[in-house]
Amino acid sequence: MSEIKAVTFLTQGAISQTVALMEQDGILTREALSDGRKSALRLTPLGQSILEALELHWQSIFLTVETLEKETGWPLMQVLKTTLDALETRGVESRIQDAKIALTQGVRYDEKHD
Template identity: 55%
Template sequence: MSGRERPGLGELLRYVGELVEQGAEEDYRSLHPAYRPRYTPVLRALAAGAETVTEITARTRVTQGAVSQTIGLMVTDGLVERHGLPDGRKSALRLTPAGQALLGQLTPLWQSTFAAIEALEQEIGHPLLRVLEDTAEALERQGFAARLQAVRGATA
């Protein structure tokens, strides 16, 4: 035995996520010192027309709680502002001029990010994004806890 245990799925997913976020954060910091990679899905959803936390959550694979926390940080950083909707029921969100300027800087960066992902997929010989999307959809259909219980029931 090598002394090193085989990592589990969660451990590998966290590690790969950390490696990707660290690399992206290095790139983002050159554009905006307060930028955090977690802003990306929210910015992309706002750029695509989302106006509320509910709409952002529907357009992303981020929980409503995480979206709300991220919005709070973005408001503090001066990238997003809240405003009332005409019906008065919800508050809406919009990019500030600083947020719009940052979006203009990030759009080409996101294009190169997807090109880097394609190059990574070529290197590893697997469609990584597709595999992760398929995995997320399978776990949405049947959660991991139910899968664990099914395996335990099959071996009991």
């Protein structure tokens, strides 16, 4: 689960809860590894079919975005990537808190971060 945490930026608790629910729903199985300290997560046949459906769904989304980029002339994927990079630096919760402080203290939000 530490590997999941490293690539998703989710908390350990959120990952544990999600994995437990996916196990309950028959999407994942957990297998002990030889060192006894860690376990491997494996998709069940149901999990594999869900993954295949999600892959098709994501491919459809990316194709749609690509088409919208051509129609509008706007680099939507680049904007999304830049936004994700900014959110990795400072998350949404922190930004919302700063916005609330700026609003209640009567300062401009953008000045707070220069």
